[in-house]
Amino acid sequence: MDFGPYLLLASLEGAVGASVLALTALGLSLVFGVMRVVNVAHGEFFMLGAVIAWFVASQIGGQPALGFVAALIIAPLVVGGLAIVADRLVLKRVAYNPEATIVATIGMLYIIQQAALMTYGPDARPVEPPFNSRIAIPWFEFGEEGFEIYYPWGLSTTSYKLFVIAAAVVMLLGIWALLSRSKLGLLMRATQLDRETARAFGIPVERVYSLVFGFGAGLAALAAVLIVPIQQAHYLMGGDPLLLSFIVVILGGLGSLRGTLVAALLIGMSDGIISVFFSPTLAKIIATMLVALVLVFRPQGLFGKKAL
């Protein structure tokens, strides 16, 4: 394959990664923005979403679309509910102290991950996509016979991958509407802006916190359900999304949703593209070092205004 088609293929893979990453990172960013805590267990909520999707899909059986749609509804709700319980049982009791919360969520990370190992087991299992037809993509060149369009071998995507991108865009728009147009979004933004004043105005801050924590975890689970037909469910799959979400949220500026989206696009695309052309490990080394240095020299992130 020539460089052009190859780059297009890499960008398409990158776009799938970026859309899932945007949803996952948005969850982390919301939790940080509103509650000012870092949720290290975020990747495990992602993994839990994928594992539950597998359970639901294999329970329902029959038409793959049915199981997939059921998983799309059930997994985020279950994971969100679990996160709310965790918030009530643990985070609320440490009074959302930032450092205690990190240690507590590290504990949750191991509890969730190991519980998945005990119940779901060490195997990687796929979920069947609801539809999965191969779509060949045309490419053009100016050859000897002038402009021509042809289908290079290997340049193709699947209808499901395009669906993932579209679904992520729709969901992101939905979240934007929820945050900027609904009463709930207003409560969240008020809490984020000034917790004490929000409380003084009668906003049940602790309930908003629980809800946001559950919502953030639900978003991670939703992203996982979307990706699990492409990438199999495995109990250790939470590490990468956690690392990438951290990178995105920090580059985008902690708590800045717009920055998170821009950074997710940037990191998701470049991760996809760099991984195709260079070693994925090298791509990750560069990204983690970059993030550490951004935090050191520009703690407000590349796009954000608030310092950590």
Add this chain to the structure above:
Amino acid sequence: MSGAKKSLLLHLGLIAILFALGFLLPVYHQGNLARILVLATYAIGYNVLFGYTGLLSLGHAMFFSAGMYGLGLAMHHGGVPAVPAFVIGVIASALLSAAVAVLALRTLGVAFMIVTLMFAQAGFLTILYFGAWTRGDEGFVLPQAVREVAGLDLTDPMTRYMTALLLFSAALLVTARMMQMRFGNVLVAVRENEERTTMLGYDVFKHKFVAVVISGTLSGAAGAAYGLLFGYVGATFASVQYSIFPLLWVLLGGAGTTIGPLVGAFFTFYLIDYASSLTSAYMLIVGLVLVLLILFARAGIMGEVRKRWAGWLP
């Protein structure tokens, strides 16, 4: 008796008991305790930063593995004998911790935790990336023939135990003494109130810098000793898990107490040893203990003992 005398007696008594245990324990537990002593040295290093200075690092595995790989690579590829290789490991971790300190100390609180986590992750990935030399996840074994110092075979259980004890005792006595000196008091002052310490005229950055370097170097010494005594060098020791372990040991044993690191490492080791005989998901224990500690006993075992019965406990 003054506090300083009491604490010296406590530490010497502990070392004497550990020395005696070397002869009394069956080989299996003697081997375990040797491991625990080396890991407790790592925990003592971590405690200097977390317990005394109040800086929570999530990346100490990079210092531990810098020591381990400094020694391991020098022995494996350079054919360097054990003692100089150990020195190389210690120097490697000292240099790394100085570099990390300069950068990471520009941040505070949560940002410090994330920066150290990210640096450690980059270090872990670097070890994987240079798999041709480090053999990545698989790691490499240091053969018995090269693991000897001045004619003493470090693979012999008794020699190994006593070497581990020597390392632990040195780390324990040095840090305990350090905390009685002015420098140690300033570290505690930084932990309690950084701004006030600055206002009193102390150079907070310099003290924190030295604390990171001491902490990282002790961790590196433990890593180098672990590689030397147990003959294996692998990327697992650079993974996030090995940054979480010292946090767990110190939290469980009691942050800011001198013998807490040993107590925490001891209980965690045997707890995990027991749990892994029941299930492959033994890390569940680590998660549960972390959550329970943070909820109910932030002071840890020795911290609670100090609070309830023995206020003089160092």
